[in-house]
Amino acid sequence: MKVTVVGYWHAFPQKGEAASGYLVEHNNYRVLIDCGSGVVSQLQHYCNLDELDAVVISHYHNDHIGDIGALHYFRLLQPYISNKGVKPFGIYGHQEDAEGFKKLSFKDVVNANAYTPNDQLELGPFIFSFYKTTHPAACYAMKIEAGGSTLFYTADTGYMPELAEAAKGSQLMIAECSLYKGQDGAPAGHMNSVEAGGLARLAEVPALLLTHLPHFGDHSRLVKEAQAECPGISVETAKSGWTITL
Ligand SMILES: [Zn+2]
Numbered sequence: 001m002k003v004t005v006v007g008y009w010h011a012f013p014q015k016g017e018a019a020s021g022y023l024v025e026h027n028n029y030r031v032l033i034d035c036g037s038g039v040v041s042q043l044q045h046y047c048n049l050d051e052l053d054a055v056v057i058s059h060y061h062n063d064h065i066g067d068i069g070a071l072h073y074f075r076l077l078q079p080y081i082s083n084k085g086v087k088p089f090g091i092y093g094h095q096e097d098a099e100g101f102k103k104l105s106f107k108d109v110v111n112a113n114a115y116t117p118n119d120q121l122e123l124g125p126f127i128f129s130f131y132k133t134t135h136p137a138a139c140y141a142m143k144i145e146a147g148g149s150t151l152f153y154t155a156d157t158g159y160m161p162e163l164a165e166a167a168k169g170s171q172l173m174i175a176e177c178s179l180y181k182g183q184d185g186a187p188a189g190h191m192n193s194v195e196a197g198g199l200a201r202l203a204e205v206p207a208l209l210l211t212h213l214p215h216f217g218d219h220s221r222l223v224k225e226a227q228a229e230c231p232g233i234s235v236e237t238a239k240s241g242w243t244i245t246l
């Protein structure tokens with residue numbers, strides 16, 4: 001499974017970059033996880049938009065769905081742009097927030113599909129499992145398996161050790177890290193660097209990628225603070241185009 005960071009900023013994208021978006025690929029099947037502001041532009045560095053098979057959304061905050069409208073318009077115009085025909089395309093979200101779920105659909109061009117935390121979602125070679133997080137909007141972390149590899153994405157969440165249980169056995173944990181050591185993210189449903197590192201230690205994953213990064217401070221400090229909590233685990237911060245094959 002190939003994983004590429006399309007966007008990694010908390011709240012809004014910095015110049016020329018994007019808020020949350022991650023591309024996973026296996027056997028020529030491509031799933032975009034979250035579609036924040038700037039993602040549709042940045043994604044085209046890594047694949048053509050018509051090569052996307054599915055989109056899975058963790059929750060309906062704008063830094064995770066800000067570019068859904070751009071994807072809708074792409075699908076609307078695709079038949080006029082491409083002579084290759086329109087590839088089937090699915091967009092998936094939870095239905096706990098009916099208003100949010102509605103935003104995923106567009107006329108008869110894009111129909112949203114619901115995932116539920118009780119069922120696994122199979123998309124091509126991928127199997128998704130969902131875990132509710134601690135966040136002001138209903139939000140789901142995801143375990144993503146394909147070809148014998150496993151990725152765990154916390155999405156947006158306050159610290160909750162239960163997620164570590166779910167993440168056990170993964171080769172990589174992509175964990176949100178919105179704050180620095182000493183800053184309390186709990187009221188906003190976010191983790192700081194110490195909590196992200198602690199979660200990786202409990203999950204016993206070999207690698208931790210910090211994402212959903214703050215617009216202030218020095219990100220290298222996030223790595224040092226998280227690393228102190230999980231010695232022996234590889235810790236990096238997300239960057240546009242960061243990629244790994246698990
Ligand atoms: Zn959020």
Ligand SMILES: [Zn+2]
Pocket residue numbers: 010011020061063064156212
């Ligand atoms: Zn967010």
